[in-house]
Amino acid sequence: MAMGYAGKFLLVNLSDNSCTDFTIVDADLEKYIGGSCLAAKIYFDKYPLDADPLSKDNPLMIMTGPMVGSGFPGTSRFSICAKAPQTGIWGESACGGTFGPELKRAGYDGIVFEGAADKPAYLSILDGEAKINDASHLWGKDIYEVTDLLKAAGKSIKVLAIGAAGENLVQIAAIGNDKGHFSGRTGLGAVMGAKKLKAVIVKGSAKTDKSDEDRYKAAFKTAVAEVKDSALAEGLHMMGSDANMDLGMVTGDVPIKNWTVGQDFDLSFNLSGPTMREKYLTKAHACANCPVACKRVVKVDDGPFRTEEGPGPEYETCGTFGTMLMNPDLSAVIKANELCNKYGMDTISCGSAIALAMELYEKGTLSTDDTDGLDLSWGNMEAVMTLIKKMAYREGFGDLLADGAVKAAKKIGGDAIDYVVHVKGLEAPMHDPRGFHGMGLAYMMSNRGACHLQHAVLATEQGMASWPQLFDMKDDYDGTTSVDKAALVYNSENYGILGNSLAICHYLVDILKPETILEAFNAITGFNLTKDDLLKSGMRDWTLKRGFNNLLGITAKDDKLPKKLLTALEDGGAAGSVPDVELLLSEYYAIRGLDDRGFPKKEKLDELGLTELKERLYQ
Amino acid sequence: MGVPALTQEWMDAYKAAIVADPEYKTIAKDWEGSVALVCLADPSKGIPETVYLFQDYWHGDVGEFVVCDKEKAESAKFVMTGEYSRWKQIARKELDATKALLQGKLKMKGDLPYVVRNIKTVNKVIDILGTFETIWPDEV
Numbered sequence: 001m002a003m004g005y006a007g008k009f010l011l012v013n014l015s016d017n018s019c020t021d022f023t024i025v026d027a028d029l030e031k032y033i034g035g036s037c038l039a040a041k042i043y044f045d046k047y048p049l050d051a052d053p054l055s056k057d058n059p060l061m062i063m064t065g066p067m068v069g070s071g072f073p074g075t076s077r078f079s080i081c082a083k084a085p086q087t088g089i090w091g092e093s094a095c096g097g098t099f100g101p102e103l104k105r106a107g108y109d110g111i112v113f114e115g116a117a118d119k120p121a122y123l124s125i126l127d128g129e130a131k132i133n134d135a136s137h138l139w140g141k142d143i144y145e146v147t148d149l150l151k152a153a154g155k156s157i158k159v160l161a162i163g164a165a166g167e168n169l170v171q172i173a174a175i176g177n178d179k180g181h182f183s184g185r186t187g188l189g190a191v192m193g194a195k196k197l198k199a200v201i202v203k204g205s206a207k208t209d210k211s212d213e214d215r216y217k218a219a220f221k222t223a224v225a226e227v228k229d230s231a232l233a234e235g236l237h238m239m240g241s242d243a244n245m246d247l248g249m250v251t252g253d254v255p256i257k258n259w260t261v262g263q264d265f266d267l268s269f270n271l272s273g274p275t276m277r278e279k280y281l282t283k284a285h286a287c288a289n290c291p292v293a294c295k296r297v298v299k300v301d302d303g304p305f306r307t308e309e310g311p312g313p314e315y316e317t318c319g320t321f322g323t324m325l326m327n328p329d330l331s332a333v334i335k336a337n338e339l340c341n342k343y344g345m346d347t348i349s350c351g352s353a354i355a356l357a358m359e360l361y362e363k364g365t366l367s368t369d370d371t372d373g374l375d376l377s378w379g380n381m382e383a384v385m386t387l388i389k390k391m392a393y394r395e396g397f398g399d400l401l402a403d404g405a406v407k408a409a410k411k412i413g414g415d416a417i418d419y420v421v422h423v424k425g426l427e428a429p430m431h432d433p434r435g436f437h438g439m440g441l442a443y444m445m446s447n448r449g450a451c452h453l454q455h456a457v458l459a460t461e462q463g464m465a466s467w468p469q470l471f472d473m474k475d476d477y478d479g480t481t482s483v484d485k486a487a488l489v490y491n492s493e494n495y496g497i498l499g500n501s502l503a504i505c506h507y508l509v510d511i512l513k514p515e516t517i518l519e520a521f522n523a524i525t526g527f528n529l530t531k532d533d534l535l536k537s538g539m540r541d542w543t544l545k546r547g548f549n550n551l552l553g554i555t556a557k558d559d560k561l562p563k564k565l566l567t568a569l570e571d572g573g574a575a576g577s578v579p580d581v582e583l584l585l586s587e588y589y590a591i592r593g594l595d596d597r598g599f600p601k602k603e604k605l606d607e608l609g610l611t612e613l614k615e616r617l618y619q
Numbered sequence: 620m621g622v623p624a625l626t627q628e629w630m631d632a633y634k635a636a637i638v639a640d641p642e643y644k645t646i647a648k649d650w651e652g653s654v655a656l657v658c659l660a661d662p663s664k665g666i667p668e669t670v671y672l673f674q675d676y677w678h679g680d681v682g683e684f685v686v687c688d689k690e691k692a693e694s695a696k697f698v699m700t701g702e703y704s705r706w707k708q709i710a711r712k713e714l715d716a717t718k719a720l721l722q723g724k725l726k727m728k729g730d731l732p733y734v735v736r737n738i739k740t741v742n743k744v745i746d747i748l749g750t751f752e753t754i755w756p757d758e759v
Contacts, residue, residue: 231720231727238732246735247717250742265739274732463718475722476714 002026003211004066004524005034006109010130012123014195015056015115019123019130030527031609034065034109036092037501037541039081040548042112044613049551053085053187054169054194056116062103062160062200065503066525069104069208070216073223074508076100076287079500084186085171085194086349086404087425087449089549093174093188094453094500096287096295097181099202102158106204117196122150125202126157135198139167142342143176144310150201151178160200163344164392166193171403172349172391176341180285180295180311184346186426186448187404211526219520223512227291230511232464236294237284239273241315241507245323246272248315251479252435252573253462256323257378258355259421259432259564262572264323271322271330273315280334282309287505294507298334304382305335313337313347319430320351325358325379332381336388343392350391352420352427353401353408354384359419360412372396418563423450424554433565435574436461438477438485441584442493444559445592447545456496457489459510470495470514470531479573482580486587494538501541540608542592543600547613556598559585621752624707625658625670627686629753634674634684636747643747644679647740651677652696655687661703665756676744697729707755710748716741 001007011020024038032038039061043049051057060082067075078100084091103111106125113123120135138146143163150159158178165173166189173189174182183189192198210216227233235243248254249268256264269275280300286293296312313321313333321327321336340347354376360366361376368375372390374383374397390398401408406425409416421428426449433440442457443450452458459465461477471491477484495514499506502521509517514531522528529537546554561581568576588594593604605614622632637643656672671692675682685691692698701709705724708714717738719725727734734741 229723231723231731235721235731235735239735243732243735246738250738269736272736274736277732463715464721466718466722475708475724476718 002029002066003209003526004070005029006104006107006206006208008108010108010111010125011114012111012130012132013114014117014121014132014197017132019132029066031537031540033501033537034068035063035077035501035503036079036081036094037537037544038110039063039079039092040090040541040544043081043083044544044548049083049548051083053083053088053091054190056114056195058083058191060113060188060191060195060197061110063110063503064100064104065501067521068503069101070210070520070524071289072220072504072520072524073227073289073291073512074505075503076289077499077503077505078103079503080175080183080188082188082191084188084448085169085190086187089424089449089552089554090447090545091186091188092448092500093183093185094503095175095177095181095183096290096505097177098158098288099160099177099181100503101288102202102204104208105206106202107206111200113195113197116194120196120198122197122199122201125200125204127204128206138198140164143344144179144342146199147176147179150199154203157201157203161344162189162192162198163342165343165345165402166190167198168392168394168402169193170345170392170394171407172346172353174340174344174346176344179341181287182341182346184348185451187346187349189344210524212523216520216523219516219523222516223520224291226512226516232507233292233511236292236507239277240284240294240296240312242271242273242276242296242313242318244273244315245318246274248431250573251462252569252575252577253431254323255319255421255430255432257326258324258359258419260359262569262575267323267326267328270328271318271333275330276312280312280330285311290505290508292507292511300331300334303331305329305331305385307335307338310338311341316430317347317351320348320355321384324351324355324430325381325384327379327381327384329381332384336381336384339385339388343388345388345392348429349404349427350388353391353405354387356405356409356416356419357387357401360416365412365414365416370397421450421562421564423561424558426450428565431458432574433561433579434480434569434577436479437482437577437579437584438489438492440561440565440579440581441485441489441588444561444581444585445489445493445588447542447549453506454497454500455489455493456499456506456509457492459496460488460492461485465510467495467514470535480577482583486584486591490588490591491535493542494535497538497541498534501537536608540610543604543608544610544613547600547605547610547617550599550617554598556594556596559598621754623754624710624756625666625672625686630672630674630684630686632751633748634681636751637681637744640743640747643743646743647676647679649678650737650740653694655692655695655698656706657692657698657700658706659700659702664703665759666703697727697734699725699727701725703757709745710753712749716745
């Protein structure tokens with residue numbers, strides 16, 4: 001039995017109201033590790049890929065990894081996976097917080113939900129006993145209310161829940177853990193909603209054994225010292241992820257006015273991590289066992305956007321509800337974040353859809369006749385607050401935006417799609433590939449659509465991390481060139497994607513030395529993988545998900561950047577620069593072992609031991 | 620003809636370049652406080668002892684710029700410490716100073732949010748560092 005694992009998974013069939021334990025053989029655990037990689041393997045082996053994402057045939061998986069619950073820095077994570085409502089391809093969204101370690105303590109490495117309940121339900125796993133419960137009294141309540149109600153039975157209970165957006169099958173719906181941590185991307189909250197699954201609660205006290213406790217303790221000590229010595233960790237602790245706002249404004253990383261403006265230092269000053277710290281921060285908060293504590297707890301005491309004390313916005317949210325909307329008021333960003341948290345909506349997709357609407361409103365494509373009378377002038381945050389609620393409840397114009405910017409643009413018609421920045425249906429996060437061409441390639445090749453968290457490109461290309469001991473890389477990359485980026489992206493994918501299979505926070509992946517993470521991983525599991533084994537595991541993870549998407553129709557023609565990202569900005573750190581897509585893709589395809597169709601080549605699949613995928617791709 | 624790196628002559632040249640820069644005063648108008656640069660000893664590169672440099676900046680004006688002792692350097696509002704090879708990479712624009720800091724190749728004591736807030740000033744001062752010719756001791 002592989003160590004570090006709880007040793008069993010829970011299969012919940014919501015259609016027949018049953019809960020059954022199952023196991024996965026050690027060989028597969030060593031090969032696929034855990035998190036979203038193991039979820040992809042389970043999905044691929046057992047479920048029909050052509051399922052409608054909102055049907056009962058689409059399983060929803062909540063997966064931890066062998067390091068989760070160990071106490072090692074950053075291992076509070078878990079991944080929620082399914083075929084994604086927003087994109088129709090592989091969907092996953094990782095989350096920190098408290099749920100992952102508690103699920104392990106409750107006795108499970110993961111949960112697979114099949115079917116759909118007839119009426120609202122929630123799953124409880126309390127001290128090893130799994131039970132499906134009636135959630136009629138919880139349906140209709142927001143995530144904060146549900147969390148408080150379910151925690152009333154015991155403070156140590158950890159809650160995962162959806163809000164109005166998930167209930168209303170909004171395809172950008174998120175899932176919230178204990179109010180402050182969210183699986184936001186690709187609309188997996190709607191999969192929960194379609195299954196009538198309002199919440200999952202867990203509590204337990206089981207301990208997961210490690211293969212070599214002394215070896216682990218030494219690795220843990222090294223990790224804590226590395227965190228203490230890290231300027232990145234210090235910056236994240238003091239300013240949260242929004243430390244990037246000031247820095248990114250200089251380098252051309254921050255999208256402004258729906259990706260049309262290159263620089264605005266007044267915006268970054270007002271929306272930055274230091275400003276949040278000075279004006280609204282009440283305390284820093286940590287996910288379970290994290291010495292970094294990058295999470296913000298904030299409160300807006302006065303003005304039109306007053307909030308409760310609660311989770312503060314990440315950098316991405318300060319982008320989508322700040323710079324993207326030409327909104328300089330950080331209190332409005334905090335309020336928008338609070339509303340998205342309560343309704344359970346991804347802040348990147350929500351803000352991006354509203355940015356699209358504002359640009360089309362400015363152009364005259366949309367008017368107040370279309371927007372239920374809302375004045376969608378840039379920066380009108382009163383209207384934004386109204387619109388967020390309308391989206392969550394699919395009311396009027398909100399219904400048009402509720403499934404994200406791409407589907408909204410298609411409904412609007414004309415050239416509206418040219419105003420959306422997305423890859424494969426997922427709106428891009430707040431990192432501009434015109435400032436960092438490698439990120440453009442990473443967006444094109446990410447298996448859930450445009451994403452900054454399926455790899456470590458953000459860290460390596462922007463210089464937050466340097467791992468010459470892991471693969472050949474320079475100390476400093478020029479963001480605005482496409483030369484030498486394909487290999488950087490390829491290697492940063494193979495390593496960074498492990499964050500989602502080991503279930504360790506991407507910031508800790510950036511902060512800690514790879515050898516420290518590997519040492520802890522081996523001490524916990526006893527697998528004794530080498531760094532090459534680990535990178536190969538990352539390659540397998542990427543390739544399995546790519547094959548999954550190929551089987552759903554994704555080909556080379558889908559690996560592309562939208563028009564806006566191929567249009568140079570006039571000012572700012574990325575002025576005049578656009579990624580050389582042809583160079584990036586041609587070099588990358590060769591390194592990654594993809595054929596002209598964008599399929600993994602047979603020899604690559606053999607090398608990675610993905611025999612069944614080969615059979616299905618080449619049958 | 621350049622000036623020898625990490626000497627008083629070099630500090631004078633650096634100060635003169637900052638003062639002469641047409642954009643510096645505006646960009647640095649909000650900056651308050653002194654900065655110490657500490658170059659760790661590396662005898663193999665011609666740096667037999669750790670070098671301490673003190674620079675005083677105030678709202679776009681430039682004050683004292685001196686080679687100093689450890690005590691004075693440590694009195695600065697910000698203290699940046701690194702190996703000789705890293706400082707040389709930074710001066711030659713082969714390594715961005717912010718990246719060096721995040722990668723642990725430079726260490727900083729001081730108010731990090733203040734530096735982040737004023738990153739344009741920091742970048743400007745480092746840009747100027749590369750504008751005058753420097754003689755590096757390991758290349759003599």
